[in-house]
Amino acid sequence: MQKSLHIIPEKCTGCTQCEIACSMEHEGIFSSSKSRIRVFKFHDEGRFVPYTCTQCAEAWCQRACPTGAIDINARTGAKEVLATACVGCKVCTIACPFGTINYVPDSGKVAKCDLCGGDPACAKACPTGAILFIDAEATGFEKMRAWAAKTDTGASATA
Amino acid sequence: MIGLLKRVFGNNMGQAQEVTDTGSVAADAVYRYVVVGAGPAGVSVVENLRRNDAEGSILLLGDEPEPPYSRMAIPYLLVGKVGETGTHLRQQENHYQALGIQLRNARVTGIDAAARRVALSDGSGVQYEQLCLATGALPIRPPVPGLDQKRxxxxxxxxxxxxxxxxxxxxxxxxxxxxxxxxxxxxxxxxxxxxxxxxxxxxxxxxxxxxxxxxxxxxxxxxxxxxxxxxxxxxxxxxxxxxxxxxxxxxxxxxxxxxxxxxxxxxxxGVKSNLDYLQDAGLAVDQGILVNEFLRTSDPHIYAVGDVAQGPDFENGDRVVHAIQPTATDHGRIAALNMVGKPTPYRGSMQMNVLDTLGLISVSFGEWDGVPGGDQAVLQDQQGYRYMRLEFDGERLVGAQCVGRTNHVGVIRGLIEGRVALGPWKERLKKNPHLIMDAYLACAQR
Known part of the structure; x- marks a missing residue:
């Protein structure tokens, strides 16, 4: 059974430990600015929303890549950036309508959530259970996928 | 003829071979799908054809000697970030062969739509059931004396x-x-x-x-x-x-x-759609080959995609040439679905570009210069080389440009193409245009 990240904003306290864990896992430093998951803070409402790639079925980033540098990990289902093939052209960063693949000037390449190879550090770090890594079927992130389909350039495309 | 078609379209995945008639003249090979042009649009078409039709024979024609490659990667070749193979659209060896896609190096010289035949520069030809033109664009040589010299x-x-x-x-x-x-x-x-x-x-x-x-x-x-x-x-x-x-x-x-x-x-x-070979094809053309929302040309058996196609615009439905990579691959996917008989309308393309100029990154989307009756949000810091301008039509975002910001810029596409109603967030964006991701989360994902 493939798993995916399930985010419950109502449980998020805005502690940003997920961001710290992500940057440590991928970049070896504690720096929220290097994180591939970001907590957006709506202070007026006292609401916090952790947000990262949903590994969406449409794979906008993969389709837009001119050098075939985004691959699907057959085991985890994650869309992963192949550092050897990415030339840093950034087309994926404007093609992804979720804004979840970003350019990293230090490496000259793009980075996105890769589900940490199947054991996401953000979910492990979350102290309140706002980020779960559970069966994809149960995540209810169909909402996001539905939204992706709505913005799809081909309304009924199922390819 | 029916017998001949059966022989060619049998169960031989993409292996349509030269079929000779009674031993006299070599007949044209016949393919279910012929795609002209091996850039990102053409490759997107053939891959999506195979994904949706496991058996139909597919021929991809390209007129450059290299394997299908990406012009977008050339600047990175110039600086040595990649070698020539790093420009190839697909990195796996035998990618096309494994998909049963026949790749042929040949230049198309003309199309006989009535005979469903593509003429090639070596004098031969191929016949098609469905044809897709992905011949891209050519650089413009302005009428300036002396441009024909060496160097x-x-x-x-x-x-x-x-x-x-x-x-x-x-x-x-x-x-x-x-x-x-x-x-x-x-x-x-x-x-x-x-x-x-x-x-x-x-x-x-x-x-x-x-x-x-x-x-x-x-x-x-x-x-x-x-x-x-x-x-x-x-x-x-x-x-x-x-x-x-x-x-x-x-x-x-x-x-x-x-x-x-x-x-x-x-x-x-600048570049212009590559239409030179179409003189006698009888297709409706303007700046590019005119296509409808199914990316079909004026001929029911011929489609056009990518830089050569003048297709629907996302915002107003006008026919436009958007010579950009995301449009090329979107076109390719939608055209392939229609070619295999899965009618799929295209919602239209949107101009979007990202540019890195010596480390200063700029992006623009859609109606970046605004629409009549629209309003805007602008934030600028010229000393710091940062600029952001959003364009609205009512409570929708319709275009944007940013200089000096790259994080989450894709969400601008999501806001525009999702036709997201911004409600109170429009005023918040006018105060601080950088809140695009916050606006998206608040308006589109609740």
Whole structure:
């Protein structure tokens, strides 16, 4: 059974430990600015929303890549950036309508959530259970996928 | 004829072979799908055809000798970030063969729509059931005297790139004609090679078709600060030989009276849809090949995609050529679905570009210059090289440009194409345009 990240904003306290864990896992430093998951803070409402790639079925980033540098990990289902093939052209960063693949000037390449190879550090770090890594079927992130389909350039495309 | 078709379309995945009639004349090979042009759009078509039709024979025709490659990767080849294989659209060996897609190096010289036949430059031809034209664009050579000399090159093909690599040595005097989108990408590559670079743009700013005067002028100052000479509102009137100078064999005349010695002149004066082979095809054309929302041309058996296609615009449904990578691959996917008999309308393309100019990154989307009756949000910090302008139509975002910001910019596409109603977030964005991701989360994901 493939798993995916399930985010419950109502449980998020805005502690940003997920961001710290992500940057440590991928970049070896504690720096929220290097994180591939970001907590957006709506202070007026006292609401916090952790947000990262949903590994969406449409794979906008993969389709837009001119050098075939985004691959699907057959085991985890994650869309992963192949550092050897990415030339840093950034087309994926404007093609992804979720804004979840970003350019990293230090490496000259793009980075996105890769589900940490199947054991996401953000979910492990979350102290309140706002980020779960559970069966994809149960995540209810169909909402996001539905939204992706709505913005799809081909309304009924199922390819 | 029916017997012949059965033989060709049997269960031989893509292996349609030359079929000879009674031993006299070699007949054309017949394919279920023929795709002309092996760039990103053509490759997207053939891959999606195979995904949706496991058996139909597929022929992909390309007129350059290399495996299908990405012109977008050429600047990274120029700076040595990748080798030539790094420009290939697909990195796996035998990618096309494994999918049962026949790849053939041939130039198309004409199309006989009545006979459903494509004529090739070697005198042979192939027949199709469904044809897709993905012949891309060609660089424009402006009517400036002297551009036919040695050491004057476009930067469009891998062959061009090899010439430029040979000539653009460190310290070489190089003149770049054009600071549009392609010109600016080449600008960065040339500057990184350490050449002494002069850029000449006839528009009043850099990338005039992607950025407004504020942003385009920011880019100009950024480049000038980094040692690139940028002339805007300036034309090259002539390229002359420079006798007696073995290094700088060219002399570039500007309309302001200046003359610049050059070892290499690179022409990036825009591109136009490649339509030359269509004279007798009888297809409706304008700037590009006109296609409907199914990406079908005026002939029911012929589709067109990518830079050569003039298809529906996302915002207003007008027919437009959007010569950009995301449109090419979207077109390819939608056309393939229609070609296999899964009717799929296309919602229309949107202009979007991202440009890295010596480390200053700019993006623009959609109606970046606004729509009649619309309003805008602007935030600028010229000293800090940061600029953001959002364009609204009612409570929708319809276009944007940013300079100096890259994080989460894709969400601008999501807001525009999702036709997201911004409600109170429009006013918040007008106060702080950087809150695009917050607006998206608040309005689209609740």
């Amino acid at each position: 004057v090159h476009h930067c469009w093909t891998l062959k061009d790139a090899r010439h430029i690599i040979e000539l653009a040595h460190e310290g070489a005097n190089v003149v770049l004609m054009g600071a549009g989108f392609i010109g600016c990408i080449i600008l960065e590559a040339l500057a990184l090679r350490g050449v002494n670079l002069t850029v000449v743009e006839m528009g009043d700013r850099m990338v005039p078709r992607m950025l407004d005067p504020v942003a385009g002028t920011l880019l100009k100052h950024w480049c000038q600060e980094r040692g690139v000479a940028v002339h805007t509102s300036t034309r090259i009137t002539r390229v002359e030989p420079n006798p007696g100078n073995s290094e700088d064999t060219l002399l570039v005349d500007l309309d302001n009276g200046q003359q610049i010695p050059a070892h290499l002149v690179v022409v990036a004066a």
